[in-house]
Amino acid sequence: MHLRLTTCLIVLVCLAVSPIATAQSTATAPATQEPAMTQAVLDANAGFYAALNTLFTGDDGPMADVWSHADDVTYMGPLGASLHGWDQVAQTWAEQAAMKLGGGVQTHDVRVVVSAGLALVTNIEHGRNPHTIDGPMDVLIRATNVYRLEDGAWKMIHHHTDLLPTLVEESKQMQGE
């Protein structure tokens, strides 16, 4: 059975009501078998969002640290596009740091599925960036985050969020399109 080898945990970090429709089965969640590993993945996820909030100040250093630098990492962020490989992903983070959007986001409804060496995290990103080309921007988007255990550390290998049209346009302007 997969449950013998796969540690599964549903974590409801915050029950804040949001306009994003959510629904949850009334059935019980699978038993937690390795809470330490799940906690390590949650810590990695918190580290990603701490790095994101630092990036909004213009500093992409922590973001480079939380990501795997492998050639198979992928990124589908709020600016659009589908990026592949650390070189492309590092470039977009540098671009986003240069936007100096300010403000910050926090996570709601965080859920984790952990297997040997790979972890899936889903959550809501909720916050505000005051310095976009259109002025202050409220953020309320869904995110899928994937982490891989590399040399004992959980490193991000994929990030997918819904689009933020204001940032799609700002990115196009920065690239002269």
Added chain:
Amino acid sequence: MTDDATRQAVLAANQGFMEALNAMFKGDAAPMLDVWSHADDVTYMGPAREYLVGWAAIAESWKKQAEKRFGGWIESRQARAVISGELAIVTDIGHGDNPHSPGGDMPVDIRATSAFRLEGGVWKMIHHHTDLLLPLVDS
């Protein structure tokens, strides 16, 4: 390292999901119910902005989508898999068209992330996240 047979099995599971979508557009939800894990920890972030947790809520969503009979088609354009043990992540671009969406003809070109878990020797979908399709969000 992931062997070629495992990678092909995961990509075949992703293709099976695409085929289930195309059946669903015609009103048949059965293939979709078959490709998903029926566990309580599965999650779905679909194009109408929903965030559903647990098989009961997700099965209901697919049945309702099938009833709408959007018609048309979708195909995988850029599937990439990362696999470790019993968990696999597939990133993809979904490209197609639904002629009978709530806003009329709806071209589809969206990014997708799917997760699969090996259950009883079969790769079953445990998560799907797509970008939004605004006609579906507003309907």
